[in-house]
Amino acid sequence: MEFLLQPLTLVTFFPLLGVFVIAFINAEKKDAIRWTALITALATLLISFWAFAQFDKTNPNLQLEAKYAWIRVADWNIYYYLAVDGLSILLVLLTTLLSAISILSAWSAVQERVKEFMIFFLLLEVGMTGVFLAQDLFLFYIFWEFTLVPMYFIIGIWGGPRRIYSALKFFLYTMAGSILMLLAIIYLGVQAQNTFNVPELLARLPQLYASGQISPTAQMLLFVAFALSFAIKVPMWPLHSWLPDAHVEAPTAGSVILAGVLLKMGTYGFLRFNIPLFPNATIQAAPWMALLATIGILYGAAVSYAQADIKKLVAYSSVSHLGFVMLGLFALNAEGVSGAILQMVNHGLSTGALFLLIGMVYEQTHTRQFSDYGGLWKAMPIFAVMMLIAVFSSMGLPGLNGFVGEFTILLGAFGSKAIASPWYAGFSTLGVILAAVYLLYLFQKMFLGPDGKVITEHKLKDLNWREIVTMIPLVVFIFWIGLYPKPFFDILAPAVEKLLSALPL
Amino acid sequence: MHLSETMNSGFYYLAPLLVFAPLVGLLINGFFGKYLSEKVVGAIASLASGTTFLVAVLLAHSTALNHGQVVQVPFAAWIHAGGLQLDWTFRVDTLSTTMMLVVSGVGTLIHIYAIGYMHEDVRFKHDEARFSRFFVFLNLFILSMMILVSGDSYLMLFVGWEGVGLCSFLLIGFWYELDLLSLPSWSNSNAAKKAFITSRIGDVGFLIAMFLTFWHFGSLQFDAAFQAAPSVAQVSPGAITAITLFMLLGVAGKSAQIPLYVWLPDAMAGPTPVSALIHAATMVTAGIYLIARSAPVYSLVPQAQYIVALVGAATALFAATIAVGQYDIKKVLAYSTISQLGFMVAAVGSGAFVAGMFHLITHAFFKALLFLSAGSVILGIERGHHTHAHHAEPKGKKKKEEHAEVFDPGDMRNMGGLRKTMPTTFWVYVVGTLALAGIVPFSGFWSKDEILLETSLHYPLIYWLLTAAAFFTAFYMGRQIWLVFFGEPRSDAAKHSQESPPVMTIPLIVLAALSLLGGALNLPFSGFHNLTHWLSSTISGVESLPFNWGVAGMSTLLAVLALVVSWFLYGRNPLKEKQIDPLKKPLGWAFTGMENKWFVDELYRAVVIGPYERLAAFLADAVDWKFWHDFVHDTLIVGGFNGLTKTLLDRNVDQRGIDAFFNSWGAFAEWLSANLRKAQNGFIRTYALATLLGVVLILGYLILK
Amino acid sequence: MVSVNYYVALSAILFSIGALGVLSRRNTLIVFMSIELMLNAANLAFVAYARTYDTFSGQIFAFFVIAIAAAEVAIGLALVVEIYKSRNNVNIDDVNSLHG
Amino acid sequence: MTQPTYTDFYTIIPFLILIASACLLLVAELFIPKGRKGVVAFLSALGIAAALGFALTQIGASGVGFSGMTKLDGFSAYANILLLISGLLSIALAYGYIKRIGAERGEYYILLLFSLAGMMLMAQAGDLIVVFIALELLSIPLYVLSAISRKAKAEEAGIKYFLLGAFASGFIVYGTALVFGATGTTNLSAIVAKAADGANLGLLAIGAALILVGLGYKFAAVPFHMWTPDVYEGAPTSVTAFMAAGAKIAGLVALFRVFVTAFQPLAADMTNVFWALSAVTMIVGNLIAVTQTNVKRMLAYSAIAHAGYILMAFVPYGNPQVAATAIAAGLFHLAAYVIANFGSWGVVIALEKAEGKGLEIADYAGLSKKHPALALAMTVFMISLFGFPPTVGMVGKFYLFRSALEGGFPGLAVIGVIMSLVSAFYYLRIVVNMYMKDGDPEAEREPWLNFTIGLTAIATVVLGLIPQYLFLLAYNATLR
Known part of the structure; x- marks a missing residue:
């Protein structure tokens, strides 16, 4: 039972302690609940740092394993198996960081049913962390599906006017993808002599592919089943229809987590499962994925530009941004994949920041229509500067984090052997222009120009200390990754190399 | 390497100050500017810029002493991903020091000038709080420009390249709520946006040029790339042509050449020192610097x-x-x-x-x-x-509605x-x-x-x-x-x-x-x-x-x-x-x-911007919302599903429905249902009928298989 | 000796009549009788087969069926009486407040 | 013929204990004054607990009793334990509820004991005669229980259940007759031997099919399901809960027992039948459930759908490599279903008011604000029925799909997962009402009811996280 005290177990399940404590706090004592949740999240963040401190950056393999034969009956081998490597450690840290930030951001935004909100949020953190750590497909699936439940409630209870519709849509879309993955997981486990353990699968699969026990067609079908599930989550064009609804209706903290972490679960799934488990299919599919990614980049950017709702614009921008991530992943070279992983983190930071900021102003104005805004810079200068940083980070301005990711992705995709054509990257590069178009539109309509309705009708206050503190970590990382990304790349590099060396390219 | 010796023999170690001097200036003014008097703010900013100039002079001096030798001053590691290994390294050679001198020299003069200019400008435009912001941006510009000219790789150059674009955006839109160019509302902020986006179009060219450079020359570092260029030119001259032409697109964007020059006239919405510094003396010449820097490639x-x-x-x-x-x-x-x-x-x-x-x-x-x-x-x-x-x-000079005509x-x-x-x-x-x-x-x-x-x-x-x-x-x-x-x-x-x-x-x-x-x-x-x-x-x-x-x-x-x-x-x-x-x-x-500027703006609006806006609106409203969201999701999936369940349910409840259901099962079921209808059946019997139907089907399968 | 097939055929016909009776009659009591007919058709088959195989178990089964049918009828009639008390008829088509 | 010995009786000791307690209570009940009939509940529970105690000791034991008429093995032990726990939960649910609806009678518990005994006998049957007797023993008390509140709807439920149940019995009996005709025996093990030895397989198949119809009626497979929603709605809710769990367990374990033991040679054909049955059951159950507005009916359709899921695991029963896992998966999911079933019916009981009010889904609006614990529990049950982590229902479904895939029926598995997706609509609708809409629901607070709901909720989650032991039990329960 020592697995219970290992760092990764603690990172994953520590929030449950908070849930437990909050469950016994009177629902009326809102501040006590908030503090408990925040302290729990911060403690989890610290634990994740502690785990990170033990992480060996030079080791390409899974580390800090917490392993326990969970279900062992006859021909069943299911492990409680958490481990981390260079592909996931950053995402774990991102998750714990954004969770703490989101809880802080919900301090004054959520006034109703605070107790339930915090409980759901901490549960969500458990699920998300678990997704990034699980190394047994069964366990992964459990975490994967579990994240839906708290998020469903967060959208459905604290969301906007169409929250129930959006929550259900979010739930069903994601679920629709994952059920096929469930079947694929089972099939894979059954074929590979009843194991769901990813390292074991990786050891056994080559032989199964070679012997024809899993035919190329079957491999492709498995790839598609996994891919569908992850692609909906990402979301890749054209499976993105749930995203604007979910984002627009979700409360700020929900949007932050949704964009910051939940979407990454999709791209992470590709990285962790699709690529290594189905190498041949991956290579076959790479140009097609690149095509979809490219369409997504351009389409998402174009659609963003035509939105009248600020949050919707940012929501659609995720389609575009994650298109970049997908493009990088399926470049299947060190540049592209490293860039894609870094870009996952970047998108979490910058889009997270955008949603946070929009939420902060929404708390005061209660409108998200561009037509109501204008000239905010004068009224809220600190807010404007924060937004400026977030917008340009999202746009990929060199020196900020977004650029490092986007550049390496595009560079990788441009010369990718798997994609085998520079055209995808070439067209995707146009996304850089379109990103400037819609993001500057956002900035302009909110902060520049003559004073909008919100200024004349409300007495707007600039960000308070809590809000600034909420933003600071994001801003720090935005600059850090932009200016000195080497440590981050160093974390990724061995694992990425290992991942790619296994591909028959 | 000879580097360390050379560095000892000069002021090369000061190179990072090119960037850090303006950084310090902008940080002080950014955080404390509102507590400082205008004179102090201006002095700090000018001092920062002046320090840069001083460093540039010292670097030029060292370069001269070293007979123009190229010296790389490494500062920090940067992007290390796969084959892409780039560091923050300052490049001190005659070309870069020339640019440094010009930029920081002219820049410092303009800083000083701007103390006087902005003092009045902010008062004419009724927002004195913006004085310090101006100098923050100006220092940021010097900083970016220094990165641009001192970078040792295309990518570092690009950082400065886009950084100055950002400053350009911020400074053109400095009086974002006013319309200094013409009457239409939002014109200043539109000009800022236009400048950034137009340059970005060029930047795409630059980016693609960099991709090509990387994959053909194997590096984005200047020396490594130039070294590889001649041999690549033998193998695939097309690649080099492509690199140079894509780079030209970047140059057209930043240095306002045909077809991307349209942003520069609008950029005059910025305060005049900005026009002088950014949109005349320095930033716009970055493209020329780029081509000069890439001379070994262009010469091929x-x-x-x-x-x-x-x-x-x-x-x-x-x-x-x-x-x-x-x-x-x-x-x-x-x-x-x-x-x-x-x-x-x-x-x-x-x-x-x-x-x-x-x-x-x-x-x-x-x-x-x-x-x-x-x-x-x-x-x-x-x-x-x-x-x-x-x-x-x-x-109220600013209140437009009170003036029939605004004084320009x-x-x-x-x-x-x-x-x-x-x-x-x-x-x-x-x-x-x-x-x-x-x-x-x-x-x-x-x-x-x-x-x-x-x-x-x-x-x-x-x-x-x-x-x-x-x-x-x-x-x-x-x-x-x-x-x-x-x-x-x-x-x-x-x-x-x-x-x-x-x-x-x-x-x-x-x-x-x-x-x-x-x-x-x-x-x-x-x-x-x-x-x-x-x-x-x-x-x-x-x-x-x-x-x-x-x-x-x-x-x-x-x-x-x-x-x-x-x-x-x-x-x-x-x-x-x-x-x-x-x-x-x-x-x-x-x-x-x-x-009317040969109606180029109008042409672009008609050919590029308008169609893109219409396309975006079409994609957003028609394709994404009406088609994907409403039709595919709400109508097809949800509606179809609801219809299906309703039908099933109706047939369970409604007698005629269930008969109709049976009708489709062929003559036997028809006969069956006809008789059942004649017998005025009730629900229990319907249920029994269903059971019997199941029996018949199963037995039918077993017997007829 | 009459072939067992004739008995089985007869039992099948009886069973079918019973089954169709359940489907077509509205009087609860007659529905009961139809069900009894189905059970007895089975009994006939049992007895006939038992003779073929020369074992007792078929007949034993038939006895069980008869006994259980009696128990069922007891319960069934009790229910019918309850229904009659509340609705004053025993038409099963009127028992349809629950649906959907 | 030999005299029965202790070994014979040992095989069915839990059954005997139940019958004995029922008979004793029948007498004792006369001396318990009206208004204190709750004592009967405790006594019945005591009887069940005793039986459960014995059943637990029988884990791992095996034996054949009464010349092969009854069987004791891991399978029966599993089924008995599950059924006895169901019995205890049913009594806990009924205790306060039948008082509330004015149906408190001593017979209630006694009938429940008899029915439970019948269910257990189903699991232990080694002969088709026993199957039939057990079926009737479980059914007849249920007919009465359905109508026990003597309300119009309950009576209607009773008569519907009875008529259709008797109708289905007819099929079982006739099917048994044909099986007997084909093989000359009704003993399950003997049938296999005869089938291999030149029996009329066609006749055997028809007989088997008719038995399937009868059993399918009990566990509510489409198209033999149509009584289910009406009866579930009309019967007193505590009876419904018992019926939904017990009758389904009994029908399915009997199906497993009979088909795996006796009709193995028919697997090639029957597999297709099961395939279709499973698919149709999942599809119809889930689709119709979506538009329900009454919670009881919705849960009824959900129960139908679950019969389909469990059948899915059973489809490859003829494949010896998979059969063991298949049945284990079915049994496991039965347990998962039963736990969530009692929990959810418990919540329904808590919210049900006199005159059948409080049963619409809309009546659940705002539950989470008024009774957060109840809402949370209901959410857990819905999630488990839906097959979502971290509940036992998810693990169960995982096993079911695995068995279908391992048996080579990916198409069925796909239907299964798609229908799981569909089921989100109706399970989540309750959650939506509880959490995301405003309302003012009132819930009864009865200690035993709360205890049952809490216990099942905890069990749902705990078994979802630690399924190892339950699965061990189920795996050892397979018929070999």
Whole structure:
């Protein structure tokens, strides 16, 4: 039972302690609940740092394993198996960081049913962390599906006017993808002599592919089943229809987590499962994925530009941004994949920041229509500067984090052997222009120009200390990754190399 | 490596200060600016910029001592991903130090000037809190520009490249709530956006050029890439052509060449020091620097070079014609800048890298001078307007709805006769004009002459285009001088205009001196080719041509002729209030075209922007929302599903429904249901029927299989 | 000796009549009788087969069926009486307040 | 013929204990004054607990009793334990509820005991005669229980259940007759031997099919399901809960027992039948459930759907490599279903008011604010029925799909997962009402009811996280 005290177990399940404590706090004592949740999240963040401190950056393999034969009956081998490597450690840290930030951001935004909100949020953190750590497909699936439940409630209870519709849509879309993955997981486990353990699968699969026990067609079908599930989550064009609804209706903290972490679960799934488990299919599919990614980049950017709702614009921008991530992943070279992983983190930071900021102003104005805004810079200068940083980070301005990711992705995709054509990257590069178009539109309509309705009708206050503190970590990382990304790349590099060396390219 | 030894023997270790000095300045002003007085803020910012200049001087000194040797000063690791291994490394060589000196030198002067300018500007525009913000942005600009010129790789250059784009955006939109250019609302912020996005279009070219560079040369570091270039040129010359042409797109975006120059005139919405610093002297010349930096690559593909030169020359002429038809003092200068940038691009395209750089330097001097003087003029007019309006209307110049017509202090038609009220400004303006027009011995003459000379040797077409552009240049500058400083004041504001304070005029005088003497950098006489010699250690294979009387004589002649023509048109009979431009009549539709910038903006709006907006709206409303969201999801999936379940349910409840269901099962079921209907069946029996049906089906399968 | 097939055929016919009776009659009591007919058809088959195989178990089964049928009828009639008390008829088509 | 010995009786000791307690209570009940009939509940529970105690000792034991008429093995032990726990939960649910609806009678518990005994006998049957007797023993008390509140709807439920149940019995009996005709025996093990030895397989198949119909009626497979929603709605809710769990367990374990033991040779054909049955059951159950507005009916359709899921695991029963896992998966999911079933019916009981009010889904609006614990528990049950982590229902479904895939029926598995997706609509609708809409629901607070709901909720989650032991039990329960 020592697995219970290992760092990764603690990172994953520590929030449950908070849930437990909050469950016994009177629902009326809102501040006590908030503090408990925040302290729990911060403690989890610290634990994740502690785990990170033990992480060996030079080791390409899974580390800090917490392993326990969970279900062992006859021909069943299911492990409680958490481990981390260079592909996931950053995402774990991102998750714990954004969770703490989101809880802080919900301090004054959520006034109703605070107790339930915090409980759901901490549960969500458990699920998300678990997704990034699980190394047994069964366990992964459990975490994967579990994240839906708290998020469903967060959208459905604290969301906007169409929250129930959006929550259900979010739930069903994601679920629709994952059920096929469930079947694929089972099939894979059954074929590979009843194991769901990813390292074991990786050891056994080559032989199964070679012997024809899993035919190329079957491999492709498995790839598609996994891919569908992850692609909906990402979301890749054209499976993105749930995203604007979910984002627009979700409360700020929900949007932050949704964009910051939940979407990454999709791209992470590709990285962790699709690529290594189905190498041949991956290579076959790479140009097609690149095509979809490219369409997504351009389409998402174009659609963003035509939105009248600020949050919707940012929501659609995720389609575009994650298109970049997908493009990088399926470049299947060190540049592209490293860039894609870094870009996952970047998108979490910058889009997270955008949603946070929009939420902060929404708390005061209660409108998200561009037509109501204008000239905010004068009224809220600190807010404007924060937004400026977030917008340009999202746009990929060199020196900020977004650029490092986007550049390496595009560079990788441009010369990718798997994609085998520079055209995808070439067209995707146009996304850089379109990103400037819609993001500057956002900035302009909110902060520049003559004073909008919100200024004349409300007495707007600039960000308070809590809000600034909420933003600071994001801003720090935005600059850090932009200016000195080497440590981050160093974390990724061995694992990425290992991942790619296994591909028959 | 020799590096450490060389570093010890110079001030190279100071290189990071290029970036950190302005960084410190902007951080202090950014965080504490609102608690500091304007003087302190300005001093800090100028000091930061001045420190940069000092560092640049020391670096240049060290480089000179080391005979122009290239020195890389590593600072920190940066992107290490796969084969992409790039670090923050400063590159100190003759080319980069030249740029550093120009940027930080002119930049510092403009900082000082801006202390005076912005002091009044923020008061005229009623937001004094913005004073410190201006200097934060200005320092940020110096910082980005330093990264641009000192980077040791294309990517680091690109960081600065986009960084200056950001500053440009912020500074053009500095008075974001006003409409300084024209009446439509949001015009300042639109101009800022336009500048950034247009440059970004170019940046895509630059990015793709970098991708190609990386995959063909194996590195984005300058030395490594240039080393690989010749062998790659043998294997795949197409790749190199592609690299150079994509890079040209980037240059077109940043240095405002055809077809991406359209943002620069609009950028005049920014405060005048910005126009001087960013949109004339430094940032826009980044493209020329890029080509000069990439000289080893460009030299490999003459066809591409020719295209570059052609673009430059065409831009030079095209923009010069537009400048003739402009009324805004800054817009004239803006088009002039585009035109002059065209000269430089044509020069570097023709392989005359030194000539291009030379013109870049002299242009930085005289164009900065002109812009700052123009700013001085505008402020002078504003002062006049202010004192005048102060008595007439006590409050609210900004409130547009109260004014039928907004007073535009930049419109030359509102000026006239300023030489009396603003003598210093007048004189430095004249110096700038003569330098720009290319009159001996002003600096512009020498640099322009070198360009013309080089092109005349290689590309006659380019030469003629440039010569024509030079004629127009002198003409529109003459027109400007006559319109602004001569004749009678055409408005009350001009009548009451006042000279600017010394904090503004002193930098002007310094710049005027530089404009006058800048030519000494590279006099075309043997023993004087200082710049050529200096740059030759960085750009290999540059030749120093002897002075050519024919070319020089031709250009001087044309310039003088143009000035004379302009005098005939504008000086002899000064323009009256509300009088139509005298060129309008003789030139007719051509002048209309010039006035309206040859309708290029309208063309872009019709061909690119409008369609994109419509496409985006179509994708968003029709495709994404109505089709994907409403139709596919809500109607097809949800609706279909609901319909299905309702039907199933109805059949369970509704008797006719269940009969209909059975009907489809063939004759037997039909008979069955008919009999059941006859028997007026009730629900229990329906249920039993279902059971029986199941039995029949199962048995039927087992028996008939 | 009569072939077992005739008995089985007869039992099948009886069973079918019973089954169709359940489907077509509205009077609860007659529905009961139809069900009884189905059970007895089975009994016939049992007895017939038992004779073929020469074992007792078929007949034993038939006895069980008869006994259980009696128990069922007891319960069924009790329910019918309840229904009759509340609705004053025993038409099963009127027992349809629960549906959907 | 030999005299029965202790070994014979040992095989069915839990059954005997139940019958004995029922008979004793029948007498004792006469002496318990009206208004204190709750004592009967405790006594019945005591009887069940005793039986459960014995059943637990029988884990791992095996034996054959009464010349092969009854069987004791891991399978029966599993089923018995599950059924006895169901019995205890049913009594806990009924205790306060039948008082509330004015149906408190001593017979209630006694009938429940008899029915439970019948269910257990189903699991232990070694002969088709026993199957039939057990079926009737479980059914007849249920007919009465359905109508026990003597309300119009309950009576209607009773008569519907009875008529259709008797109708289905007819099929079982006739099917048994045909099986007997084909093989000359009704003993399950003997049938296999005869089938291999030149029996009339066609006749056997028809007989087997008719037995399937009868059993399918009990566990509510489409198209034999149509009574289910009406009866579930009409019967007192505590009876419904018992019926939904017990009758389904009994029907399915009997199906497993009979088909795996006796009709193995028919697997080639029957597999297709099961395939279709499973698919149709999943599809119809889930689709119709979506538009329900009454919670009881919705849960009824959900129960139908679950029969389909469990059948899915059973489809490859003829494949010896998979059969063991298949049945284990079925049994496991039965347990998962039963736990969530009692929990959810418990919540329904808590919210049900006199005169059948409080049963619409809309009546659940705002539950989370008023009774957060109840809402949370209901959410857990819905999630488990839906097959979502971290509940035992998810693990169960995982096993079911695995068995279908391992048996080579990916198409069925796909239907299964798609229908799981569909089921989100109706399970989540309750959650939506509880958490995302405003309302003012009132819930009864009865200690035993709360205890049952809490216990099942905890069990749902705990078994979801630690399924090891339950699965061990199920795995050892397979018929070999």
